[in-house]
Amino acid sequence: MLRILILLISFFSFHNAATAALTIEITKGIDEALPIAVVPFGWTESSSLPQDIASIVAADLYRTGRFNPLPRKNMLATPSNVSDVNYQNWRVLDIPYVVIGSVVRQSNTQFVIKFRLIDVYREKQLAGFQYSASDKRMRKVAHEISDVIYEELTGEPGAFNTRIAYVQVLPASVKKRYRLTIADSDKENAMGILASRNPIMSPTWSPDNKKMAYVHLLPTGSRINIYDFERISNETVAKFEGINSAPTWSPDSKKLAMTLSRDGNAEIYIMDLSSRKLTRLTNRWAIDTEAAWAPDGKTLIYTSERGGTAQLYQYTFATKKVKRLTFEGKQNFRASFAPSGKMITFVHLTMESKYQIAVMELESGNMRILTESSLDESPSFAPNGSMIIYSTIYQGRGALSAVSFDGRVHNRFPIDGNSAEREPAWSSFLK
Numbered sequence: 001m002l003r004i005l006i007l008l009i010s011f012f013s014f015h016n017a018a019t020a021a022l023t024i025e026i027t028k029g030i031d032e033a034l035p036i037a038v039v040p041f042g043w044t045e046s047s048s049l050p051q052d053i054a055s056i057v058a059a060d061l062y063r064t065g066r067f068n069p070l071p072r073k074n075m076l077a078t079p080s081n082v083s084d085v086n087y088q089n090w091r092v093l094d095i096p097y098v099v100i101g102s103v104v105r106q107s108n109t110q111f112v113i114k115f116r117l118i119d120v121y122r123e124k125q126l127a128g129f130q131y132s133a134s135d136k137r138m139r140k141v142a143h144e145i146s147d148v149i150y151e152e153l154t155g156e157p158g159a160f161n162t163r164i165a166y167v168q169v170l171p172a173s174v175k176k177r178y179r180l181t182i183a184d185s186d187k188e189n190a191m192g193i194l195a196s197r198n199p200i201m202s203p204t205w206s207p208d209n210k211k212m213a214y215v216h217l218l219p220t221g222s223r224i225n226i227y228d229f230e231r232i233s234n235e236t237v238a239k240f241e242g243i244n245s246a247p248t249w250s251p252d253s254k255k256l257a258m259t260l261s262r263d264g265n266a267e268i269y270i271m272d273l274s275s276r277k278l279t280r281l282t283n284r285w286a287i288d289t290e291a292a293w294a295p296d297g298k299t300l301i302y303t304s305e306r307g308g309t310a311q312l313y314q315y316t317f318a319t320k321k322v323k324r325l326t327f328e329g330k331q332n333f334r335a336s337f338a339p340s341g342k343m344i345t346f347v348h349l350t351m352e353s354k355y356q357i358a359v360m361e362l363e364s365g366n367m368r369i370l371t372e373s374s375l376d377e378s379p380s381f382a383p384n385g386s387m388i389i390y391s392t393i394y395q396g397r398g399a400l401s402a403v404s405f406d407g408r409v410h411n412r413f414p415i416d417g418n419s420a421e422r423e424p425a426w427s428s429f430l431k
Helices: 003-009 053-063 087-092 135-154
Strands: 025-028 034-038 067-069 097-105 110-119 124-134 163-169 178-184 191-196 200-205 211-218 221-228 233-238 244-249 255-260 267-272 278-280 288-293 299-304 311-316 321-324 331-337 343-349 355-361 367-369 377-381 387-394 397-404 410-412 420-426
Touching: 034 053, 034 135, 053 067, 053 097, 053 135, 097 135, 110 135, 124 135, 135 178, 163 200, 163 397, 178 200, 191 211, 200 244, 200 420, 211 244, 221 244, 233 255, 244 288, 255 288, 267 288, 299 331, 311 331, 331 377, 343 377, 355 387, 387 420
Parallel strands: 034 067, 034 097, 288 331, 377 420, 397 420
Antiparallel strands: 025 410, 097 110, 110 124, 163 178, 163 420, 178 191, 200 211, 211 221, 221 233, 244 255, 255 267, 267 278, 288 299, 299 311, 311 321, 331 343, 343 355, 355 367, 377 387, 387 397, 397 410
């Protein structure tokens, strides 16, 4: 059976393996990672903080591979106020930047959180904010602090205060073994929003983060559903005869591109979600599937076998012209756009039959393979374009990994319990 059809209607099988470590593992980083110290936040009470904010921030920065946080045991002092910072202490350790902060309780569940980012060599504060948050929102505040630090020191927005979605496949003995799960960008605070005894596939966030489209593969056929986070409701929008697959949102969240075989062959259609009107976009003898909508809404990239193998093509709405994009390797499929619209990531099948994550600059057509394993799938860009999350095989089962857009940073997420994990999708920036 053609590989492209397998992607539409089935899952890879995974085997049980030992539980992974509970921390994100950096498998490859940047040699020149920037030293930084994230000092434990000041806390005057005898009880422990509901969340160790400094630890979360340090882990966020470390995960990018661009920062090398100083271990706490190596700190010569732990100031929480700017006036207490001894700059010479940090110069001795060759630490150019220090993050300090404090937490003060306002009520049983409400806290004031302050932080400062300090340039040691210039003895100058670069950034500082104050937040009011409940104990349940402390982790979110920590990610927001990480975003501020990342942007101040790199010039690029951070993507720590975002969410990911993925599909968990539980052991066969579990009645509802397929679970659609969302979590923070570091895979903490994971929460299952849907569970089924039948496969769940292809989750994709709406650009406004209010909804999620996905495919539900039932014994009676596949369906495209939309889960509404505000209404906590689930609605089927496509259950036509044949294949209903590969949903992707328009930039304004008002339309879905999808793959349907209602007229015989698998083709790309666009559905207006308010009227449910369908517009057929492709009409070829070959399979057309896996559309990805450009951020500016002017083009779509999709997978087609019209040239004999699965390759990527670009459709321009204004001219209705189609252009082939990929030529290297055996196959190229399942594309998604970088937020800038200037780059795409996709699955590349090498001449050695390895499925690896690749990127392409659309203007030049230059392609670069980012991963080295042999069964990588479902790449999705972070909303700042710095990292790509994807699924792979680790210790015999599905796991989530991430790679920087330039291939210099690799990290692997922990696996929850005995599940396999696949089909990750990164949200847009949270409002």
